[in-house]
Amino acid sequence: MEPLQIAEKIKEKFPDEVLEIKEFREQVSVLLKKGRILDICKYLHDDPELCFDYLVDLCGADYAESKQKLEVIYHLYSISNEHAIRLKAEVPAINPEIDSVTSVWTGVNWHERECYDMFGIIFKGHPDLRRILMPEDWDGYPLRKDYPVEGQDEEWRGFKAVLDRSKRFKEFEWKG
Amino acid sequence: MEAIEKKIETKELTISMGPQHPATHGVLRLVLDLDGETVIKCTPYVGYLHRGIEKLGENRTYFAALPLTDRLDYISSMNNNVGYVNAVEKLFGIEAPERAKFIRTMVAEMGRISSHIIWLGTHVLDIGATTPFLYAFRERERIMDLFEGLCGARLTVSYPRVGGVRNDVSQEFLDELYKFVLEFPSRIDDYETLVTENRVWKKRTVGIGVISAEEAINWGLTGGMLRGSGVNYDIRKHMPYDAYDKVEFDVPLGKNGDCYDRYLVRMGEMRQANRIIKQCIEKLAAGPVMADFPKFTLPPKDLILKDIERLIHQFVLITKGPVVPEGEVYSASEVPKGELGFYFVSDGTGKPYRMRVRAPSFVHASVLPKLCEGGLVADVIANIGTIDIVLGECDR
Numbered sequence: 001m002e003p004l005q006i007a008e009k010i011k012e013k014f015p016d017e018v019l020e021i022k023e024f025r026e027q028v029s030v031l032l033k034k035g036r037i038l039d040i041c042k043y044l045h046d047d048p049e050l051c052f053d054y055l056v057d058l059c060g061a062d063y064a065e066s067k068q069k070l071e072v073i074y075h076l077y078s079i080s081n082e083h084a085i086r087l088k089a090e091v092p093a094i095n096p097e098i099d100s101v102t103s104v105w106t107g108v109n110w111h112e113r114e115c116y117d118m119f120g121i122i123f124k125g126h127p128d129l130r131r132i133l134m135p136e137d138w139d140g141y142p143l144r145k146d147y148p149v150e151g152q153d154e155e156w157r158g159f160k161a162v163l164d165r166s167k168r169f170k171e172f173e174w175k176g
Numbered sequence: 177m178e179a180i181e182k183k184i185e186t187k188e189l190t191i192s193m194g195p196q197h198p199a200t201h202g203v204l205r206l207v208l209d210l211d212g213e214t215v216i217k218c219t220p221y222v223g224y225l226h227r228g229i230e231k232l233g234e235n236r237t238y239f240a241a242l243p244l245t246d247r248l249d250y251i252s253s254m255n256n257n258v259g260y261v262n263a264v265e266k267l268f269g270i271e272a273p274e275r276a277k278f279i280r281t282m283v284a285e286m287g288r289i290s291s292h293i294i295w296l297g298t299h300v301l302d303i304g305a306t307t308p309f310l311y312a313f314r315e316r317e318r319i320m321d322l323f324e325g326l327c328g329a330r331l332t333v334s335y336p337r338v339g340g341v342r343n344d345v346s347q348e349f350l351d352e353l354y355k356f357v358l359e360f361p362s363r364i365d366d367y368e369t370l371v372t373e374n375r376v377w378k379k380r381t382v383g384i385g386v387i388s389a390e391e392a393i394n395w396g397l398t399g400g401m402l403r404g405s406g407v408n409y410d411i412r413k414h415m416p417y418d419a420y421d422k423v424e425f426d427v428p429l430g431k432n433g434d435c436y437d438r439y440l441v442r443m444g445e446m447r448q449a450n451r452i453i454k455q456c457i458e459k460l461a462a463g464p465v466m467a468d469f470p471k472f473t474l475p476p477k478d479l480i481l482k483d484i485e486r487l488i489h490q491f492v493l494i495t496k497g498p499v500v501p502e503g504e505v506y507s508a509s510e511v512p513k514g515e516l517g518f519y520f521v522s523d524g525t526g527k528p529y530r531m532r533v534r535a536p537s538f539v540h541a542s543v544l545p546k547l548c549e550g551g552l553v554a555d556v557i558a559n560i561g562t563i564d565i566v567l568g569e570c571d572r
Contacts, residue, residue: 024503025266053393054409056508057517057534075506075519075534079393079409086506107396110542118230133223133571142231149235 003028006050006085014040019090029086034072037089038099038125044076044085045104052076052085055101058111060119062144064093070119072098091121100126118143188216195224199302199557202567204541208548208556215556218548220541225571233531237497238264239338239474241531246332248533249569251294252512254287254323256569257336259509262417263518264338267505268472268498274419275463276340281419282456283326283335285449286353289360290319291512292446299439299561300371303380308367315363318356325349339473340466350457357454364446372443381435385547385559388433395546396539399514400442401563405433411510423455435562442564445512472498497526504530513537513564533572537565 001009004023007030011018017040020031032040044052056075063069067090074087091098100123102109112123113132120141123129131138135158140147194205203224209217229248233241245260246253258280265271272280297312320330326349327335327342335342371377387395392405402409410427412420428444430437467473474493475486500522508517514536521530540563547559 025269025505027505029504055396056515057506057519057532059519059532059534061521061530073519073532075517079407082414086504105396106391106394107539107542110538114538133226135223142228147231149231 001049001081001083003083003085006083009050010040010044010085013043027084027086029073029088031088031090034089034091034098037072037087038101038104040087041074041101041104049081051078051081054079055105055108055111056084058101058108058115060115060121060143062093062119065145068093070096070121072115072121074101096121097124098122099124100129102126117141120144186212193556195221200560201298201565202570204560204565204567204570206544206548206556206560208553210553213552213554215548215551215553218545218556220544222538222541222567223571225567227572229572230531230533233533234528237494237526238267238500238528239494239497241528242337243332243334245533246334247568248535248572249291249511249513249516249537249566250331251566252287252291253331253333254283254335255291255509255511256516257334258284258287258418259507259511259516260518261336261338262509263505263507263520266507267500267503267520267522268338268469269501270339270467270469270472272340272418272467273464275344275461276465276467277419278422278456278460279341279345279465280336281423282353282453282460283323283341284418285452285456286319286322288449288512289446289453290316292442292449295442295512295561295564296367296371296439299558299564300377302557302561303377305371305374305377308370311363311366311370315360322349322353322356325352337466337474339469340464344465345460350460353453354457357450357457360450361447364443364450368443372440378436380554380558381439381562383432384435384551384555385562386432386434387543387547391546392433395543397514397543398536398539399510399512399564400438400445401514401540401543403427404430404438404441406431411508411515415508417507417509419456419459420452422459423452425452435558438562499526500524508534511536513566513569514540516569533569535569535572537567537570538572540565541570 007021007028010030017033017036022029044050054077056077059073061071069090070093072089077084100112112126115121116129117131117134118141189210191208193208194200195203205221207219208215229244233244245256248256293312293316297309301309323333324330327333387405389405389407392402406429425448428441430441474490479486480490502522502524504521506517506519508515517534519532520528523529548556
């Protein structure tokens, strides 16, 4: 199916959820409200005509400055029917929460963890929502636009602990 | 003799494997809960190599972020570069000239061979066969030498550029490569003699780490991992980029989705890669290697040195970056590990507002518990080898 047709089909099925349909470079993205994202994903996965069996990617994006919103972006592809679509779900910048889609695609597990790690978006119903790339006790969400590129002023406390330990072990150094 | 009857107390054991462990191929840490030799639970920990490539990319122009992609999957940096420049070209709405497309396809397939050959060497070494490892590095060395002759770098090449490639290939390079291409199939035959029907190898891989076709799709696996389960999904066929629609090649498929089938698939891929390189050399027609879109691509170096207008033009493009229309683009390419995707959001300035790297190794590392749980400790090693991950790409 053509991507625009797919977008229209989603709009037909969930008329209140679709905010905007945009096309750029022959790729169509559908902007959605976050409320029924799980239903929409289930529908896209199960409908035999659409059959989006493969979730390519899930990631976040920060539009807090311009729109006071974060976005969760889903790239879907159907291996059997060979078509693709991009879904974007808006979540508020304060207390961002959205339903997890791990029940539809198992492989999205780590992507959602990463999205939580980098943007602080909480995925409700996720089996194991922990930080994945950053340490457990890290402060802040690195990929948000208000997070400085050079990192925060203060050193990570885990790094201090490592330095302290290395100082303690100095007495065992080989004096030759 | 009397039978000794004693109650032996058993308990589950938790061990931490990695991050410094020769078989984890980088800094992957697995926490294994063991009942005797059986793995009950496996929890991977990644992130030791996280350098924030996405964040760095968002603070650089599209040209300046190219060398960052070398550091993703550092074993096949050429493929990452090709994937990146294709994504940027799609966003810009430009296309590379024909010759550049063929050159890119050619070097990408060289990268595929060099990556698969490292995978083969280390995978069989982990399981106990030392010989193929030594031979594998001989072939890889030849490809590295060719890369060095082509662009001066062996590992972090940054050879493909937005709009084409950095420099044209020389005739000596092509001759040398053609010699390699003619020789390489016999080398693969050598490896296959050593490994394919080897009894020990088969005992260690057949029926190990099985994943069915439906599960593999649902987990989002790509590349050799997916095709080992018999799913015919190859981005080079489904969404051809560069010159892949102009060359002939087959997609090797497995059947059972175990380590052995994935091995066969990747061996087949090396033969196909060799075939593609051969066709590229034969079909390479004369022409420019850099597209001429003044708004997006840099002027040629010799003209910059002679002409002030061109110099200014180049200066503006390098410092400010090209002005890109607002929009968003996702572009995928088939790298040796699987599907490498780049997702750009442009806000109309010279830098991407959002740059996302969809790394195949990240997804493949997440499937490890599925492969390992219920198996033996020794099979964990086989499974880490078969998923073929590079942690630089996994952690980004």
